[in-house]
Amino acid sequence: MIDFEKNNAPLDLSYLRDMSGDSAEFMIEMIDMFKQQTPLYMEELKQAVSEKNWAKVSSCAHKIKPTFSYVGREDAKVHMQMMEQNARDLNNVEELPDAFAEVNDFVQILYHQLDEAKDLLKDKL
DSSP: OOOGGGGGSOOOOHHHHHHHTSOHHHHHHHHHHHHHHHHHHHHHHHHHHHTTOHHHHHHHHHHHHHHHHHTTOHHHHHHHHHHHHHHHHTOSGGGHHHHHHHHHHHHHHHHHHHHHHHHHHHTTO
8 A cells, every 4th residue: 555645755765875876867867767667667557457467467566566666665666566466366356456546646646756856866966
């Protein structure tokens, strides 16, 4: 489940900071890449959910899952892990469309958070 309280807080970019050696330029590149790739992944996941292709839902969720850790949203990673496992195990699949809707709505908020983080990073350049 997405932690909606984190939606109003600055992102914890410590993972990216550690990975980049605190390079603002690298962190901006990673944010840009996240914002380019995630909509493609989410569209693929949306289609799989709508088709009730649970094997593909599991695969898509698995692919998306780690990217949320990179941008400090472990809660979203856990949410994707739940979707992956439920789709793989055919457990509570009737809940997966709502779970997708929740993460899809969340991603729009995350993009805004990433834009704010990117603006702060640009000030370091």
